[in-house]
Amino acid sequence: MKPSLPTSLVKSSVNSHSWLGLLTGALMYLVCVSGTVVVFTDYLERWEQPDVAEFQQMTPALAGQVYSQLHEVVPDIGGDILLMLPQSGAPRASLISAEGAWYLNEDGSRGDDISHDWTTMMADMHVYLHLPSSFGMIVVSILGAMLCGLIISGLFAHPNIIRDAFNLRLRGSRRLQQTDIHNRLSVWGAPFHLVIAVTGAYFGLAVLMNMIFASAFFDGDNERVIGEIFGAPPALQQDVAVMDVEAALNELAVVAPEANPFYVTVEDANTPQQYMIIGAEHEGRLIYAEQYRFDQAGQYLGKAGYTDGALGRQAIFSVFRLHFGHFGGLSVLFLYGVFGLALCVVCVSGINIWLSRRKTRDALNNIWTGLVWGTPAAIAGSALLVLLAGLPAVASLWLVLVACIALAQVLNNDAGGKSMLQLLSGGLVLGLVVLHVLKYQQLALRDAALAVNVCFAASGLILLWLGLRSKRKTNAVAAPANA
Structure with missing residues (x-):
């Protein structure tokens, strides 16, 4: 007699698998949405603090003066000190140390404190999902690895996927619509999505890989592994003196005239081992920066x-x-934004297909509707609460998101909940633009702040249009039923 598993165990296993699949889809969606926003971090930080002085260049003499002034105020300052130099895409200078973090005026004097809590919150959501940093990064990286598997297996699972690349049947059943949208966007965006998945998986898994390599080849010494990969710090013994930042920047112009420096880091300040790292971009290279090292x-x-x-x-x-x-430049950022949105739609349509296959409708449908269309509302609502009342960004986002999920549960209607949340999201985004303009006036209508506000306004109008269209469709379907 062939052994078989109990029916109850099989059923519970299927349900557990379904819940785990939904959880993965939900987390993937949150990571993709926040990642699409974070692509524009440099612009969002300037939008969040539009009253900060902007300029294109800081001379070596002025950079040296900034560091010397900090040392005069806090002679025994320790730890690491970061001086960010202005760039064409980020025309601001800042200083970050144990004493605090603030922007610099064009003459090198201290400006406003750095305070872009909302943008930082969005970045933390993408990188950590607001979990403890080391654990959250591993979770997000695992999602990246899973996305790699989903992309590759999806391509192999559909042998006619290339032939049907432009076969989009939007007038069929909901399940057919979602399937075609899911498959078409998956095909069109596959190269981009695979790059995002591989690079995203690297960030957290690198921590685990370092531990494995350290144990296998370096007697458990993680610092040696990091040194092999990123370069070991110089072994210095000096009589402690004030760092000569000006001399280092001038020397860089001689040893690497093609380098474009954009930050200076003082490592182990006020110790005999202190040294400087000047990070510089190189035109035509993908590297974040080359790191040039200098003594005090x-x-x-x-x-x-x-x-x-x-x-x-x-x-x-x-x-x-x-x-x-x-x-x-901007053209690449735009493409990343478009393909990032496409990946969000792929995540959503995948779960929608699974939901449409079920023979029942329950709270799970409402939770999913609230999560999908409540996330734009939560992003805009959290920005409003931060801008209006200075509330904590993380708490604001999750408070609004939970409220949207609760609203979807109260409405208990897929179409009605969707249209209501689309209208709410559109209203909040447009309200955010209005509030930003009222608070900062002409500063909200120039440079990066203007670009972000225009994009927000367009997004809000699109969400309102989607909400009104969904509402009309719902009313059109309901009318014959009530006749």
Whole structure:
């Protein structure tokens, strides 16, 4: 007699698998939505604080003056000190140390404190899902690895996927519509989605890989692994003196005239081992930065080798820009935004297909509707609460999102909940634009702030249009039934 599992166990296993699949889809959706927003971080930070001084260049003499002034105020300052220099895409300078974080005026004097809590919250949602950082990064990276598997298996699971690449049947049943949307966007965006999945998986899994390599080849010494990958710090013993940032920047112009420096980091400040790292972009390269090292007197010590070192080292330091689209200017950012939205739709349509296959409708449908269409409302609502009342960004986002899910449960209607949340999201986004303009007036209508407000306004109008269209469809279906 062939052994068989109890029916109850099989049923519970199927239900558990379904819930785990839905949970994965929900987390993937949140990561993709927040990632699409985070692509525009540089613009969002400028939108969040539009009253900060903007300029294109800081001379080596002025950079040296900034550091010397900090040292005069806090002579015994320790730890790491980061001086961000202005760039064409991010025309602001800032100073971050144990004393605080603030922007710099064009003359090098202290400006406003850095306060872009909402943008940081969105970045943390994408990288950590607002979980404890080390654990959250691993969770998100696992989602990236799973996305790789979903993309590859999806391609193999549909042998006619290329032939049907433009077969979009939007007038069929809901299940057929969602299936075609899911498959078509998956095909069109597959190369981009695979790049995002691979690079996203790297960030957290690299932590686990470092631990494995350290245990296998370096006697458990994680620092040696990091040194092999990113370059070991220089071994210095000096009589402690004030860092000569000006001399280091001038020396960089001699040893690497093609380099475009955009940050200076003082490592282990006020210790005999202190040294400087100047991070510089190189035109036409994907690496985040080449790191040039200098001692406290500004004498050149060498570079990390991200431009011409081992291929693995160059590849690792190219992951950030490749993942977030921070190369190639606005056109690349726009494409990342479009394909990021497409990936969000792929996540949503995949769960919609699963829901349409079920023979029952329950709270799960309402939760999914609330999550999908409540997320735009939560993003806009949290920004409103931060801008209006200075409330904590993380708490604001989850409060609004939970409220949207509760609203969908109260309405208990897929079409009605969808249209209501679309209208709510559109209203909140447009309200955010109005509030930003009222608060900052002409500052909200220039440069990056204007670009972000125009994009927000367009998004709000699209959401309102979608909500009104959904409402009309719902009313049209309900009319014959009530006749």
